[in-house]
Amino acid sequence: MSQDPSNLDTIKQQIRQGNKLEAIKTLREESGIGLKEAKDQVDAIQAKMIADGETLPKAGGCAGVLILIAAGLGSLGAWMLT
Incomplete structure (x- = not known):
């Protein structure tokens, strides 16, 4: 990083x-x-920060959301087939 904000x-x-x-954001x-x-x-x-020894939260990313959507669609599909 060339300049500290x-x-x-x-x-x-x-x-x-x-x-x-x-x-x-x-x-x-701040910098444009x-x-x-x-x-x-x-x-x-x-x-x-990590190199200095800080423990940071793991990134959740989109994977969790995609898993929830897939599970919801699977449940909906199973419900529709019954």
Whole structure:
């Protein structure tokens, strides 16, 4: 990361809370940089936090949502067949 954002503490706190998207949004609003650049910088901040020994929450991602949708559709299909 070439430059530390002035809201670095806020961004780190958002990462600690598992709100990586909010951290990216905060960085973009503050700096006016593009989405990819903000994501790359937040990833670099997160990597530094991990390298410094912080334990951060695992990313949930879309997999959990997709599993819930698949389970719901399966249940609906089973119900319709009965």
